[in-house]
Amino acid sequence: MSSLRKKLDKLKPHFTEGGRFAKLQSVFEGFESFMFVPDKVTFRGSHVRDSIDLKRTMTVVIIALLPALLFGCYNIGLQHFRSTGEDFSLLRAFGFGFLKLLPLLIVSYVVGLGIEFIAAQIRGHEINEGFLVTGILIPLIMPIDIPLWMLALATAFAVILGKEVFGGTGMNIFNPALLARAFLFFSYPAWMTGDNVWTEGLTKGLNIVDGYSGATPLAMCAQGNPSGLPSFMSMFIGTIPGSVGETSTLAILIGAVILLVTGTGSWKAMVSFFAGGLTMGLLLNAVSANSYMELPFYYHFVMGGFAFGSVFMITDPVTASQTEPGKWIYGFLAGLLSILFRVLNPAYPEGVMLAILLMNLFAPLIDHYVVQANIRRRLKRAVVTGK
């Protein structure tokens, strides 16, 4: 390690002000601090600091995403081979899916991190770690057949207009990953909805065996055909068509455990989101005006992006409510709206994305009222002395 350190020390002057590559200072520092935690010591305030930093926080989220990512790889292969009727082993399905997902991951990271590097250099800041998570989230909430240029465009849109214009990581109003998805959803709806985009190869018109349908459970319900749904168990395990990382509730739950045990994700937001979905599900069951409303409420938890949203989207600390009481309200309303949009809006088969984006917008308002309550408590305490 010390030889690597020596090389870096030798290179460093070129990347500082006056050096040949001074324009790449942020990039150099980004890579340097990636390999070595800097030797910077405290100079004011607390003399000792916690061992945590944002790199580690983000890494924990990435680790929590891995089960969903790995299962996503397997499911891409599974759906593909089911559609073509070929025989396949677990390993072959996984390998196939991995190779199909890899380009998406690379495009998302290259575009997003590229913009982050430039933005950091313009601001003269160190590179923020926020995109490490966003870069993995974006492919996981896309259909596997999305063209790469669309993905690049959506990522650029989300990072520039969703994040950097507001001041970068920590300042954004909307969750960048969801923004990328929403951008494509409204700009290229043909690639984001329908029965063909969720299974690799279907859009290219590959041979499909009789009886295979690439329709997602949500699409079936929206078309008024809930009786054709796969079993609850296969939806829970995740062997169904859908966005790359959203199908397996089981894999997502493993991620949830990691986030909760490490205290990285807010359990309040998760629980309240779930409670909101449960409430609306029961409410719709009580009304039961059509076959979709009659769908048992617990089916909603394993269908579409509900589980993924409740673990990885609602817990984004930047776009969620930033006060603890606010998180209860924020999560509950987002869960409520998710199921409401899903069942009652025929135009969009999935409601989770739009519900969370909508609540992103309202999170500052919720915080405002929570803080106002605190201010009122403080004012009430003061005794008027009559001076």
Place this chain on the structure above:
Amino acid sequence: MPKTIRLKKGLNIPIRGTAEKLLAGEAHPVRYGIKPVDFPGLIPKLEVRPGDKVKAGSPVFHDKTRPEIKFTSPVSGTVLNVERGDRRMILEIVIERAGNDSVDFGKSDPSSLPREKITESLLASGLWPAVRQRPYHVVAKPGDVPKSIFISGFDTAPLAPDYEFIIKNSSISFFNTGVKALSRLTDGKINLVLDRQDSILSSTPGVDISYVSGPHPAGNVGVHIHHIDPVNKGEAVWYINLQDVIAIGRLFAEGIYKPERIIALTGSEVPHPQYYKVLAGSSIAPLVKDNINSGHLRYISGNVLTGTKIASDGFLGYYDSQVTVIPEGDYFEFFGWAAPGAGKYSFHKTFLSNLLPAKDFRLDTNFHGGERAFVVTGKYEKVLPMDIYPMQLLKAILANDIDLMENLGIYEVAEEDFALCEFICPSKIEIQAIVRNGLDLMRKEMS
């Protein structure tokens, strides 16, 4: 019936080097330093020049904006030099001890004196700066009448000295006299806050006793004020350290200024952490001379969260009862953020050490990361036992939003109350400096 408050929020950092309850004796260093930088918002105006002779209690400098507030020499001797920093800012005035002369302030019974006389004595002797106030966490304004006065009878900071041990080795009678003097300064109560029912201070006459328990910052006077007698706009609450109450008692009982302190020498780099009896402003050189590990070390007057960095022959701060020595952290760590972290301490549960049995850590001064924007939420609240929204208040300060700062409780806080937020912050934000800026700004706007 004494009030009992149990606090849950907070954090006791498991750092190595608690002082053994052993008084190593009195240390009489040759040099003493008075540091204007110990007093936020102060503009010092010197009253001595190098070479001048001073007695214990002679003024060394005063506050330019409030000239009645004097800062005096703890010993008799000669002014050696005046250390200056950037833009000729006075950092410290060094005095070399010689002889044993004290200014005679006259003995008296404080309970028979009017408020003005007490104030006058404290101002003249240099003990007034020991009295501080909320709002702003600065030296109290002479002439004000606070709604109450707080004395904190324990300290929960990392490796903090045990006040019970200190008081047992000091004079209870001076303490009681000091309380009598302070009680003349307010029409309200003297609140003495203790952490245990069996404390020898439980029987102090003339005070209202409250019991507060919980992890740090349960011992912070700001937390006590918040829960017992909170400060609202236009009000002031004063507070004073326990050992300064004893010094005030001595001033009235013996007529001299003798700011004696029993201090704890602590930290992982001190082989035998123990207690010493010194005077305020003492050089720490004789204490650490033969009782220190080798290596690149950080000497801190005070605790690791709020103390001041000093040299190995630097001086004890005016308000400090503790010296901490820890290793410097100026090293690179290969993929340090990714390591499992069995030997690393963290408040956050992302390190292996959280699964291992509790132990003490040898913490150093490394930042463990780079400064970022606010990202993670809901963590500061876990270490701030006050009904205050820390991140919202910090953002109001950064935006210079006076009204919002006021509404969110800036009058009740000091930078020390936010020290744990700074410690646990994953974004490595300099929170205490932000809070201090906010306090300074409010003070300027309100005066």
